[in-house]
Amino acid sequence: MSKPFVDIRHAAKKFGELEVLHDISMQIGKGEIVAIIGPSGSGKSTLLRAINDLDPLSSGEVWLEDMQVNKALPPRQYEKHINQVRQDIGMVFQHFNLFPHLTVRGNITLAPKMLKGISDAEANALAEEQLKRVGLLERIDYYPSQLSGGQKQRVAIARALAMKPKVMLFDEATSALDPELVEEVNQVMKQLAEEHMTMIIVTHEMGFAESVCDRVVFMDGGYVVEEGPPEVLFRNPSHERTRNFLRKHLQGQS
Amino acid sequence: MGLDFTVLPKFIDQLLLGSMWTVAITVSAAVLSFFGGIFLAVVVLYAPKLVSLPFRVFSWLFMGTPLLLQLFLIYFGLIELGVDLPAFVAGVIGLGLHFAVYNSDIIQAGIKAVDTGQYEGARTLGLSKLQTLRKVVVPQAVRAVVPPIGNNMIALLKDSALVSVIGVTELTLSSQLAISKTFRPFEFYLAAAACYYVINLGLEAGLRRIERRIQTAR
Amino acid sequence: MDFDLILRVYPFFLEAAWVTIQLSVYSIALGLACGALGAAARLSRSKPARAAGAVYVSVIRGTPALIQLFILYFGGPQIGIQLDAFEAGVIGLGVNIGAYMTETMRGAIIAVDKGQGEAARTLGMSRAQAMRKVILPQAARLMIRPLGVNINAQIKGTALVAAISVVELTYTAQRYIGSTYKPFEMFFLAGVIYLVIIYATGLGISYLDRKAALR
Secondary structure: OOOOOEEEEEEEEEEOOEEEEEEEEEEEOOOOEEEEEOOOOOOHHHHHHHHOOOOOOOEEEEEEOOEEOOOOOOHHHHHHHHHHHHOOEEEEOOOOOOOOOOOHHHHHHHHHHHHHOOOHHHHHHHHHHHHHHHOOHHHOOOOHHHOOHHHHHHHHHHHHHOOOOOEEEEEOOOOOOOHHHHHHHHHHHHHHHHOOOEEEEEOOOHHHHHHHOOEEEEEEOOEEEEEEOHHHHHHOOOOHHHHHHHHHHHHHHO | OOOOHHHOHHHHHHHHHHHHHHHHHHHHHHHHHHHHHHHHHHHHHHOOHHHHHHHHHHHHHHHOOOHHHHHHHHHHHHHHOOOOOOHHHHHHHHHHHHHHHHHHHHHHHHHHHOOHHHHHHHHHOOOOHHHHHHHHHHHHHHHHHHHHHHHHHHHHHHHHHHHHHHOOOOHHHHHHHHHHHHOOHHHHHHHHHHHHHHHHHHHHHHHHHHHHHHHOOO | OOHHHHHHHHHHHHHHHHHHHHHHHHHHHHHHHHHHHHHHHHOOOOHHHHHHHHHHHHHHHHOOHHHHHHHHHHHHHHHOOOOOHHHHHHHHHHHHHHHHHHHHHHHHHHHOOHHHHHHHHHOOOOHHHHHHHHHHHHHHHHHHHHHHHHHHHHHHHHHHHHHHOOOOHHHHHHHHHHHHOOHHHHHHHHHHHHHHHHHHHHHHHHHHHHHHHHO
16 A cells, blocks of 8 residues: 555544543555444444544544644644645534535535635536435435435535545444435445545445445454455454454344 | 493504504514623623623523513612613613523523534534534524524513503503593503504514524525 | 611511512412413313413413503402402412413423323223323423423512502512612612522422422
């Protein structure tokens, strides 16, 4: 692997006595697609949310290309810095977090208009372009409350993409969806994978992780237990804990 | 003594004039209470503890004491301090401050009720705290606070009757003046009640329109 | 601040506070009764009862309590109702807050999940049985807090009877402001007493609410 695109160095996080991340280091290359799996409470979401500093680390560094994300700065400067960096890091949440008072168009154009100073016409074109990508152009003037869960999540992806991020973070993007709506969101993510978007995906869906990702990281108890290409990690894991987790999980799914 | 409603027509002009003053004082106090409420809510939520302390004490005091007592304090207190305000102004200040405290409570709750996911959604897009507040939090909070603030404005209309005791010639005092000439309290208070009822219907209809306009944007 | 004056007059304020408390207790009791009746009427299957309940709520909530009090006290004798100021105060305030409590109680009853009533009915309970055994116990819990808001408003609302010369706390404060020209001291004195009454009542209501929630 050439120079890492996203570089997590010795990340650790404590809540009081409780250590939720223990000295985790991880490098992700440009265009690479990484799945993070593990039981709930394993720290996988915390790690993901540390990448854009939504949950700040207790110690350690996160780098995106040549920029340290969690740079130590005075509050005012830090605020400016992080808002800048976050424009390059798209994030998709389990519960969508669409803005209910804005239409689909409004959700997508809000940040580009405010932060990139583009015109209304440009912003509209951008919204249409991104909605086409997720196959929801005809819903552009709907409100989030008028959409299904799967459609909401596709809009949320389009909203993140409209900022032209360098990397996309997915925090259990399909966990809150009814089973029949999962596939449409997976399709959109697959398509992004084919376009070589750099993606870090926290997920419970082993099948999806296996078919889409270049690498799978298994976390448990705040440690990275094991990582490797999906065919190795899923077919032939080397750690007992990984085997246990996969066995339970695959049982639960069938 | 019986009832005799034929005395009413002669005083219709007086009652209508009183009604207009009631509307005027209600609208003025409503405006004051609205902006005062926003100011108080922002100070209590975002200002440093020490700065907000006097405002929190003020809110606590005004929530725990009767409006009538507050009106006496403001009217006589201002005179005591050498500020001789017309009764109308004192009434607007008293009603306005009283309801500003209640509006502030509602606005604070509305801001706090916006889901944390909304902050996260906005912040991951790179919006600053102020931008998040302005574009994401406040528009949603407004939707939640309009109906309860509307209820406060309806209460304000009815409580405006209290300013009659400090000598504002609104609807209640107008009917009292008519009663002092005719000695027919039942008829005139009933007429005043009818006027309030009609004004109230108008206010409720107006508030419903505002609510509908805000709700359609969902 | 003139503390000597406060020390001299506070016994009169305490006496007046007792009147305020009595007014509050009686009018709130009457209000609860009116509220229960009103809610029953508004949820009744009889159309006239529903209409009567709706008119009661709409008229009382659509006009100022002060005017209602004046009609009863000053206008009452014209239609053969003779009340002293205290009685008029209790009845006027009680009937007034009753309209608000009607809506509180009705709201709480409606808020109990429809499935609860349906489940009771499929077990063979009558409408009345379902209401008494299943809906009301749940609604009672839901109404404690909003009724607390009504009660809090009513305690402050008792100040209105100062306008018909009942010697309660606000009337007393007003009289002493007039005779001493010390509005801040008098406000302070009456205010402290109101705050004690209101926040003590609030604590009692929170206690009830917590106790009800434990079950």
